Amino acid sequence: MRWNLPVSEMPTTWFNVVPHLSKPLEPPLHPGTRQPLGPEDLSPLFPMALIGQEVTTEPTVEIPGEVIDVLRLWRPTPLVRAVRLEKALGTPARIYFKDESVSPAGSHKPNTAVPQAFYNKAEGVARLTTETGAGQWGSALSFASAIYGLECMVYMVRASYEQKPYRRVLMETWGGRAVPSPVDDPSHPGSLGTAISDAVKDAASRADTHYSLGSVLNHVLLHQTIIGQEAQAQLARAGETRPDVVIGCCGGGSNLGGISLPFVPDGDVRLLAVEPASCPTLTAGKLEYDYGDAAGYAPLLLMYTLGHDFIPPSIHAGGLRYHGDAPIISNLVSTGRMEAVAYPQTKTFDAALTWARSQGTVPAPETGHAIRAVIDEALAAKEAGKEKVILFNYSGHGLLDLSAYDSYLQGELKD
Amino acid sequence: MRWNLPVSEMPTTWFNVVPHLSKPLEPPLHPGTRQPLGPEDLSPLFPMALIGQEVTTEPTVEIPGEVIDVLRLWRPTPLVRAVRLEKALGTPARIYFKDESVSPAGSHKPNTAVPQAFYNKAEGVARLTTETGAGQWGSALSFASAIYGLECMVYMVRASYEQKPYRRVLMETWGGRAVPSPVDDPSHPGSLGTAISDAVKDAASRADTHYSLGSVLNHVLLHQTIIGQEAQAQLARAGETRPDVVIGCCGGGSNLGGISLPFVPDGDVRLLAVEPASCPTLTAGKLEYDYGDAAGYAPLLLMYTLGHDFIPPSIHAGGLRYHGDAPIISNLVSTGRMEAVAYPQTKTFDAALTWARSQGTVPAPETGHAIRAVIDEALAAKEAGKEKVILFNYSGHGLLDLSAYDSYLQGELKD
Numbered sequence: 001m002r003w004n005l006p007v008s009e010m011p012t013t014w015f016n017v018v019p020h021l022s023k024p025l026e027p028p029l030h031p032g033t034r035q036p037l038g039p040e041d042l043s044p045l046f047p048m049a050l051i052g053q054e055v056t057t058e059p060t061v062e063i064p065g066e067v068i069d070v071l072r073l074w075r076p077t078p079l080v081r082a083v084r085l086e087k088a089l090g091t092p093a094r095i096y097f098k099d100e101s102v103s104p105a106g107s108h109k110p111n112t113a114v115p116q117a118f119y120n121k122a123e124g125v126a127r128l129t130t131e132t133g134a135g136q137w138g139s140a141l142s143f144a145s146a147i148y149g150l151e152c153m154v155y156m157v158r159a160s161y162e163q164k165p166y167r168r169v170l171m172e173t174w175g176g177r178a179v180p181s182p183v184d185d186p187s188h189p190g191s192l193g194t195a196i197s198d199a200v201k202d203a204a205s206r207a208d209t210h211y212s213l214g215s216v217l218n219h220v221l222l223h224q225t226i227i228g229q230e231a232q233a234q235l236a237r238a239g240e241t242r243p244d245v246v247i248g249c250c251g252g253g254s255n256l257g258g259i260s261l262p263f264v265p266d267g268d269v270r271l272l273a274v275e276p277a278s279c280p281t282l283t284a285g286k287l288e289y290d291y292g293d294a295a296g297y298a299p300l301l302l303m304y305t306l307g308h309d310f311i312p313p314s315i316h317a318g319g320l321r322y323h324g325d326a327p328i329i330s331n332l333v334s335t336g337r338m339e340a341v342a343y344p345q346t347k348t349f350d351a352a353l354t355w356a357r358s359q360g361t362v363p364a365p366e367t368g369h370a371i372r373a374v375i376d377e378a379l380a381a382k383e384a385g386k387e388k389v390i391l392f393n394y395s396g397h398g399l400l401d402l403s404a405y406d407s408y409l410q411g412e413l414k415d
Numbered sequence: 416m417r418w419n420l421p422v423s424e425m426p427t428t429w430f431n432v433v434p435h436l437s438k439p440l441e442p443p444l445h446p447g448t449r450q451p452l453g454p455e456d457l458s459p460l461f462p463m464a465l466i467g468q469e470v471t472t473e474p475t476v477e478i479p480g481e482v483i484d485v486l487r488l489w490r491p492t493p494l495v496r497a498v499r500l501e502k503a504l505g506t507p508a509r510i511y512f513k514d515e516s517v518s519p520a521g522s523h524k525p526n527t528a529v530p531q532a533f534y535n536k537a538e539g540v541a542r543l544t545t546e547t548g549a550g551q552w553g554s555a556l557s558f559a560s561a562i563y564g565l566e567c568m569v570y571m572v573r574a575s576y577e578q579k580p581y582r583r584v585l586m587e588t589w590g591g592r593a594v595p596s597p598v599d600d601p602s603h604p605g606s607l608g609t610a611i612s613d614a615v616k617d618a619a620s621r622a623d624t625h626y627s628l629g630s631v632l633n634h635v636l637l638h639q640t641i642i643g644q645e646a647q648a649q650l651a652r653a654g655e656t657r658p659d660v661v662i663g664c665c666g667g668g669s670n671l672g673g674i675s676l677p678f679v680p681d682g683d684v685r686l687l688a689v690e691p692a693s694c695p696t697l698t699a700g701k702l703e704y705d706y707g708d709a710a711g712y713a714p715l716l717l718m719y720t721l722g723h724d725f726i727p728p729s730i731h732a733g734g735l736r737y738h739g740d741a742p743i744i745s746n747l748v749s750t751g752r753m754e755a756v757a758y759p760q761t762k763t764f765d766a767a768l769t770w771a772r773s774q775g776t777v778p779a780p781e782t783g784h785a786i787r788a789v790i791d792e793a794l795a796a797k798e799a800g801k802e803k804v805i806l807f808n809y810s811g812h813g814l815l816d817l818s819a820y821d822s823y824l825q826g827e828l829k830d
Contacts, residue, residue: 001487004419072416073499073775084488084562102517104775106814146772147499169817172824173771356588357561360488360519399521399814402584409587 001083003234005076011233012068013060015225017261017328018218022335025218025327029289029300037299044204045211047123050116053219061222067115070147074103074110075226079234080394088358091378093388096238098231098259100395105170107364107396108255109140109214112223116212117144127151127209129202131181131195134160134318135167136364136396137214142176152176153209155183155198158190160318166400191311192322193294200297215252216292216301216326224258231391232262243391245270245377249369250282250340251319253326259393261328264337271338273329274373276348277415279312281305281325282333282340290324303330315345316404316413317365319396341373344415348372349408352398364396365404416498418649420491426648427483428475430640432676432743433633437750440633440742444704444715452714459619460626462538465531468634476637482530485562489518489525490641494649495809503773506793508803511653513646513674515810520585522779522811523670524555524629527638531627532559542566542624544617546596546610549575549733550582551779551811552629557591568624570596570613573605575733581815606726607737608709615712630667631707631716631741639673646806647677658806660685660792664784665697665755666734668741674808676743679752686753688744689788691763692830694727696720696740697748697755705739718745730760731819731828732780734811756788759830763787764823767813779811780819 018025027036039051046054053061063071082095100108120128128150132138138154145152154171158180161168168178181195182188203211213220228246235243246263248256250273263269273282281304290305292298305324306312312321325333332338345365352368354375355361363371370392381388398405407413433440442451454466461469468476478486497510515523535543543565547553553569560567569586573595576583583593596610597603618626628635643661650658661678663671665688678684688697696719705720707713720739721727727736740748747753760780767783769790770776778786785807796803813820822828 002422004421006419007417104777143775147775165821166814166817169821169824170777170814173768173777173817173820175772353588357590360558360562362519362585362588399581399585400817402581402588405588406580406584409584 001081003079003237005230005234007072007076009233010068010072010076011226011229013062014222015229015262016056016059016061016222017264018057019059020265021331022337023331025331026302031291031296031299034300045200047119047125047210049119049123050219053222054217064118067118070114071111076230077102079231079238081238082359084358085355086378088354089375089378089382091382092386093378093381093390095374095378095390096235097392097394098227100227100255100393101397105136105140105143106399107136107140108224108227108258108393109137110143111226111258112214112220112254113140113144114147115223117141117148117150120210121148121150125208125210127153127206128212129153129155129199129209130212130214131155131192131199133157133192133321134164135171136319138176138178139167139170140214141212142171142174145176146174153202154178155181155195157181157192157195158188191294196293197295197297215254216324218328220254221257221261221326221328224254225261227258227393228260228262231259235391240389242266242269243389245272245390247272247274247370247373247377247390247392249274249320249366249395250325250329251322251366253329255393255395257326257329264332271332272373273333273338273340274369275340275342276315276317276320276369277342277344278315279306279321280342281323283342287330287334292324301327303327304333316401317345317369319366320369343369343372346413346415349413351375362398363394364398365401367395370395416496418494418652420645420649422487422491424648425483425487425491426641426644428477429637430644430677431471431474431476431637432679433472434474435680436746437752438746440746441717446706446711446714449715460615462534462540462625464534464538465634468637469632479533482533485529486526491645492517494646494653496653497774499773500770501793503769504790504793504797506797507801508793508796508805510789510793510805511650511658512807512809513642515642515670515808516812520551520555520558521814522551522555523639523642523673523808524552525558526641526673527629527635527669528555528559529562530638532556532563532565535625536563536565540623540625542568542621543627544568544570544614544624545627545629546570546607546614548572548607548736549579550586551734553591553593554582554585555629556627557586557589560591561589567591568617569593570610572596572607572610573603606709611708612710612712630669631739633743635669636672636676636741636743639669640676642673642808643675643677646674650806655804657681657684658804660687660805662687662689662785662788662792662805662807664689664735664781664810665740665744666737666781668744670808670810672741672743679747686747687788688748688753688755689784690755690757691730691732691735691784692757692759693730694721694736695757696738698757702745702749707739716742718742719748731816732760732784734781735784758784758787761828761830764828766790777813778809779813780816782810785810
């Protein structure tokens with residue numbers, strides 16, 4: 001069962017959670033001086049519109065009409081009730097999901113790539129740089145750059161560049177350029193840290209170029225709140241008052257923030273972050289100021305972190321391999337407004353296979369983490385003999401991750 | 416701009432074009448006796464329900480409720496106006512497409528895989544066999560088999576099995592089993608002909624097993640007419656009286672038939688088939704009785720054919736590499752009701768790239784053929800300074816065909 005929102009009812013503003021936080025956010029610090037950052041520190045890398053959104057305390061931010069026009073290529077995304085999964089589990093829970101896999105890049109990432117490209121274009125920037133691991137974010141920004149006629153240069157972790165050619169081809173199909181990172185050491189396998197360094201260095205060295213980030217920052221989570229706002233309108237159409245729990249997987253926090261932040265003001269709604277046991281930032285990290293990148297070039301953020309030199313094992317859910325978390329998500333967890341749980345990857349692939357064989361679609365390994373928690377919540381409802389309304393974010397499809405499924409099916413996956 | 420049809424308005428019957436043909440269809444002939452086939456000849460391979468649909472002259476056939484329940488996992492599919500492509504071309508034409516890429520298997524194929532699996536299950540069959548080239552059909556049938564709890568055995572052309580592991584993994588993710596064909600000669604690269612032989616032989620040798628075909632036959636095209644019927648309802652919502660032309664790519668003819676057959680009775684609507692210049696069945700083949708497979712085990716069908724021993728060059732649009740065409744499509748072309756055009760593959764990839772960089776999604780190479788013709792029709796409208804309403808079938812996405820895009824972008828593609 002699906003609830004399609006009419007295009008005319010797509011939200012026209014983003015939801016800002018900042019006024020609803022029980023504890024104020026702490027400012028980012030300059031990596032050199034460790035003093036709070038000012039707009040002038042960020043302007044070589046970001047357009048003023050995004051810097052403004054990063055610090056705004058207004059309850060809503062208007063979405064520009066030119067951005068809405070592009071988002072409408074695939075939005076509003078459907079809200080779907082996973083009836084076949086419910087039957088397979090024999091649960092009294094009603095399970096709903098937002099299907100963000102329907103975007104051109106196959107995930108929620110274009111929700112922020114499009115406005116970021118738009119604001120940069122509007123301020124006269126001709127070229128964007130970014131980093132990418134497995135390629136989800138790099139392909140989303142390549143797509144958005146194609147739409148606005150921007151050049152897009154993606155520094156891709158060398159190991160992924162060599163092992164996962166499909167996402168590179170996807171970027172090139174949209175006219176983006178991907179190069180392996182680190183650029184100055186062809187024998188180095190690379191990491192998100194080296195790729196951020198390459199991308200920031202490039203952007204800082206050219207007046208026509210800005211840098212773009214796909215998660216963690218406040219303005220990125222802001223852009224993603226269109227997901228949760230649509231879900232609220234669609235749940236009402238489905239006859240539900242509210243979800244009992246909202247679930248999303250969490251790497252940097254952008255898809256989780258997107259679906260959950262609009263529910264923060266409603267204290268009757270539980271919020272649940274799901275992370276990999278191999279990179280357990282929220283469940284085992286420390287809340288402290290840490291660098292956003294491995295090399296220490298990026299600002300310090302107050303967040304749950306495993307340490308900026310932590311190198312997560314190379315699990316297949318590449319999008320969840322980040323040493324820190326969005327300051328907003330960290331804030332919510334530290335105040336108890338949001339819960340967090342961690343799973344080893346074989347358990348998440350087990351859940352993903354249950355999903356594929358009941359609901360029919362193949363989820364991204366990242367999304368498999370959310371599905372694992374959804375199934376456990378639904379089984380708990382069955383155990384308790386209680387109704388429960390579960391909402392989660394189907395953040396992306398797994399069609400470019402089939403080698404991971406192959407490893408799992410062959411019994412080669414390790415936790 | 417998109418027009419979503421409410422789930423409650425999904426068609427509940429399939430449209431049968433047979434009563435609307437200006438010339439009757441000729442019967443299939445037995446490959447041994449060359450006499451018209453009877454139901455008893457087909458019953459070892461197909462359930463009686465499908466044999467009945469193959470020969471029915473009723474104007475509509477009811478879709479079983481259990482099939483509708485499953486089709487609703489992704490149907491109705493959106494009708495979308497390709498506004499950004501129109502702008503990129505500067506055309507006065509209005510271009511609409513049905514987005515069949517949103518199905519779990521990423522193409523229109525599940526529209527028939529689901530009812531075929533359902534009818535076999537209903538008649539007590541426990542196992543299905545089929546052939547697949549690049550894997551689109553094999554993955555669709557694996558998905559449908561997972562839904563109904565059937566075993567699914569896919570004989571996959573050995574060259575594809577070895578070169579394109581991703582679609583094999585997709586089949587296995589749904590619980591299907593794929594083996595390279597021919598099974599008895601590991602040094603043979605295989606062909607659709609050898610794979611059909613393996614699949615038919617397997618099904619004929621086991622009482623619990625039937626054979627399933629993904630295109631060409633009347634009942635397959637019948638199941639696909641849900642596409643064109645939905646499009647008619649959605650075009651009306653978009654304020655269009657009728658399309659001037661309906662376009663689809665054509666291999667066996669199932670996606671083309673699906674979108675175009677419901678328009679056959681309206682003589683003001685042009686119908687256009689698009690095929691590869693390297694396998695020009697409709698534009699350069701002969702209309703005659705020929706075997707459905709290379710080995711001559713399958714029935715003879717009256718169709719445009721290049722000869723059952725014709726081996727098409729290995730272009731990337733694997734779904735269009737068939738020596739013949741559906742008898743219904745052949746009938747429509749031979750009577751002048753449908754037109755046909757052929758394009759070399761580089762021109763279709765050029766069109767696919769124009770699409771990806773304006774509309775944002777990456778089409779299957781097969782779908783790129785339809786887009787090539789759409790662009791040429793739109794440019795002709797621009798040249799003539801005339802409005803025109805174009806409808807085409809976006810039959811599938813190209814996310815598992817990115818190596819083909821890589822070849823094109825590297826300049827390595829040959830016609």
